[in-house]
Amino acid sequence: MVRVVDVISEINELTGHIADSMKEQELATSEIAASCQQVAVGASEVTKNIAVVGSAAAATRAASGELMNLSGNLSEQALSLRKHVTEFLRDFSERPAVA
Secondary structure, eight states, X not given: OHHHHHHHHHHHHHHHHXXXXXXXHHHHHHHHHHHHHHXXXXXXXXXXXXXXXXXXXXXXXXXXXXXXXXXXXXXXXXXXXXXXXXHHHHHHHHSOOOO
């Protein structure tokens, strides 16, 4: 009978150890799940930031294209102005002096 009590006591002790191990595993699993959730939130934020950077790059590309067009127009206007000033000065210098 003592042997049966010893076996039951040993089984009870082992069951307690198993229950403790299961609690520890549950805690570890919960921590892993929380970490996965944080990683998912972080990845979502990174994706949003990449989209914002992409939009900003597209806006910058469009603005630089517009700036190139405007600078080309300004360059053409400067050449035209230089031509007109040169013609004016040439015509002015060729006019007879008024007495």
